[in-house]
Amino acid sequence: MAVCSLCRMLSDNLDCLIEDAKKVRMYSIQSVSDRITLFAISLVEKKKYLAIELASCVIPFSFEAIICYARIFNFFAVIQNEFVKQEKVQKKIRSFIPSADDNTEDLREWLHLPDDDLTSVMDDDMDELFL
Template sequence: MSVCSLCRTFGNNLDCSVEIAKEIKTFSIQIIGDRLTLFSVSLIGKEKFLAVELVSCLIPFSFDTIHYYAKIFNFFMTIRTEFVNQEKLRRKMYSSAPVDNSEKIRDWLLLPDDYFFYDLKPVPEDIDEVAI
């Protein structure tokens, strides 16, 4: 989902320079058991993405584990810092004028060919009656 979200962000800015686009990230939070993890996804090459764990912590469920609260505060401070930085970068991306001689983000993403969209057919309301 993070890759899709990142591609969607670039979708309206396909003439953005690759240098700016490589700094743009999307974020996801994953919870497994009592572990809370924040990770980011960014573009690192043509059709290549990088997922990085930014911070992780345990969710304390008892008073004995109260020292984990400091890590939770750090977790949310990391989110805030990343969001503030990304807001600045996205403004830069949205306001940047395309440069003719630089590599653009459209050259780095895998975009479907135009004919792909013409082959799509609507799905009938009663999907059970579709014959293959």
């Protein structure tokens, strides 16, 4: 979903510079059991995206795990810092005005939305894919 959100945001600004587009990030938060993880997704090459883990923390359910709250506060500090950076990048992209003599690559060629060629991976195929 984050890749689709990134492509949607960038498709609204197709005339921006590739180098600026590569600075745009979309964020995803994953929660599994008592752990939450923040990921950033960005465009790195033509039709290639990078997902990196920015922060992760365990939600403490006992008083003995109270030290985990420091990581939770850090987790939300990372989110705030990322949003401040992205606000500047997206403002720059939205205000870009291409000139007639621009000789830059076209962002349209860089974006790739998942389409019908994606297929589900079945349990029987897992060993093949990960060997």
